[in-house]
Amino acid sequence: MKSMRRFAALCAVFCIGNPLTAAAATTLYERLGGAPGVHAIADTLIDRAAADPVMGRSFADVNLGRVKRLLAEQICELSGGPCHYTGSPMREAHAGLHISQAEFYDLVATLQHVLEERRVPLGARNQLLGLLAPMKRDVLGADAPAP
Amino acid sequence: MNVRTFGLALIATAACAQARAAHLTIEVSAPDGTAARDAIVVVDAQDAVAGPAHDKASVDQVNKQFDPQINVIRTGSTIVFPNHDQIHHQVYSFSAAKRFELDLYAGSRNKSELFDKPGLVVLGCNIHDRMLAFVAVVDSPYFAKLPASGTAEFDLPPGRYTVSAWHPELGALSKQPVTVETPPARLMLTLQAPAGYDPVAAWPE
Numbered sequence: 398m399k400s401m402r403r404f405a406a407l408c409a410v411f412c413i414g415n416p417l418t419a420a421a422a423t424t425l426y427e428r429l430g431g432a433p434g435v436h437a438i439a440d441t442l443i444d445r446a447a448a449d450p451v452m453g454r455s456f457a458d459v460n461l462g463r464v465k466r467l468l469a470e471q472i473c474e475l476s477g478g479p480c481h482y483t484g485s486p487m488r489e490a491h492a493g494l495h496i497s498q499a500e501f502y503d504l505v506a507t508l509q510h511v512l513e514e515r516r517v518p519l520g521a522r523n524q525l526l527g528l529l530a531p532m533k534r535d536v537l538g539a540d541a542p543a544p
Numbered sequence: 545m546n547v548r549t550f551g552l553a554l555i556a557t558a559a560c561a562q563a564r565a566a567h568l569t570i571e572v573s574a575p576d577g578t579a580a581r582d583a584i585v586v587v588d589a590q591d592a593v594a595g596p597a598h599d600k601a602s603v604d605q606v607n608k609q610f611d612p613q614i615n616v617i618r619t620g621s622t623i624v625f626p627n628h629d630q631i632h633h634q635v636y637s638f639s640a641a642k643r644f645e646l647d648l649y650a651g652s653r654n655k656s657e658l659f660d661k662p663g664l665v666v667l668g669c670n671i672h673d674r675m676l677a678f679v680a681v682v683d684s685p686y687f688a689k690l691p692a693s694g695t696a697e698f699d700l701p702p703g704r705y706t707v708s709a710w711h712p713e714l715g716a717l718s719k720q721p722v723t724v725e726t727p728p729a730r731l732m733l734t735l736q737a738p739a740g741y742d743p744v745a746a747w748p749e
Contacts, residue, residue, distance in 0.1 A: 458608050460673035485632060485647070493630025493650050540630075 425528075426478035428521040435478065439469035441511045442504075452503055455494045475528045487532050491539035501533055566702040567728035570688075571695045574714045575736045579694025583711040583735065584616045586749055587686035588719070590704050594685045596620025596660070603667065603677060605633050605648065610667060610677035612689075614712065617659060619683050624656040634670040639744075641665050641681055664710075664747035678712055682749055700724060708748035709733050715741060718748035 429435050443465045447456035456464070473480035484490060505526065512522045568587065572580040597618035604611045606628045617623065627633050627648040636645040641663025646655050659665065659681045669675035680687075686705075688696035706719035715737035722731050 458672050458674050460669075460671055463670060463673075485634075489632055489647075489649060492632055 424477035425521055425524050426476040429476055435473050436469045438511055439465045442508050445507050446504055452500050487535035488539045491536045495540055496536050565699040566724045566726050568698045568724045569730045571732045572709050573734045580711055580714050580735055581692050582614045583690045583709050584680050585688050585696055586682045586684050586708045588684045588706050604628055608672045610675055613677045616680040616687050616689050619662045619681050620660055622656050622658050627652040636670055637665050637667055639665040707731055712743040716746035716748050
């Protein structure tokens with residue numbers, strides 16, 4: 398009886414503290430920091446990419462404020478937030494830029510750093526990258542004729 | 545001469561006056577005295593209203609710039625917006641005379657817009673915010689974008705007119721009166737942009 402009570406107490410502590418249970422209770426959007434978090438992620442990522450000697454070429458003369466706003470919308474929508482992405486499809490947005498595989502992975506690595514700096518939990522980081530990864534085909538293949 | 549003959553003679557005289565063309569030269573200078581290249585001049589008849597035109601013009605996008613950046617067309621004209629870049633442009637205007645937004649991809653050649661109200665239309669690109677162009681939409685059939693000489697020549701019926709001149713940086717002059725008869729008239733204008741010149745607000749038509 399005593400051991401049963403101890404188990405119940407342990408279970409209560411463990412179950413409430415279980416990160417998997419906590420993760421299921423909040424959306425990815427919330428774990429990214431909600432609207433302020435998502436905007437900060439988009440702003441920092443675009444600022445760093447635009448300042449990068451290699452990636453920066455794709456942002457020359459580009460209205461960065463618009464790109465940040467649309468990227469924030471896109472991450473918000475993908476992560477289950479209350480947004481609707483109003484930008485162009487990825488293939489059209491990247492047409493003519495001839496993005497290389499190296500540039501794509503540079504951007505992924507930059508995003509990883511931004512998420513780590515903002516102390517986004519590992520599970521949330523991986524979940525976001527998993528949602529963005531399928532865009533690689535359209536970003537790199539933007540200059541091929543549309544399928 | 546009976547009344548009827550007199551009436552016919554009057555009509556004939558009026559017709560002759562209509563057919564007789566007078567010549568007007570307009571010369572526009574920048575504040576420093578050089579020719580005001582690319583300035584727009586518009587000659588308005590004081591009592592005549594021309595019907596809408598159905599002209600066609602083109603504003604291209606080349607190397608993340610509009611070409612031409614200064615345009616003048618008659619009300620009722622259509623502009624096609626060919627994209628010669630490989631990248632995506634999104635051309636827009638918030639101007640009262642024409643509001644629109646066009647998605648233009650590599651190879652977009654045929655997307656066009658009708659400009660059916662007079663006024664100054666400012667074009668931008670949502671994606672590339674340094675892209676800027678002006679489209680002056682005018683009712684008068686007598687207008688010009690000045691070449692390097694800064695002068696424009698018009699053949700028009702004798703009469704009283706007003707002349708407006710505008711340039712996005714050099715300044716603007718609104719409705720200067722001129723009477724055109726034979727012999728040829730010559731009007732010389734000098735632009736002078738005030739401090740804080742706002743080319744959109746300064747559009748004189």
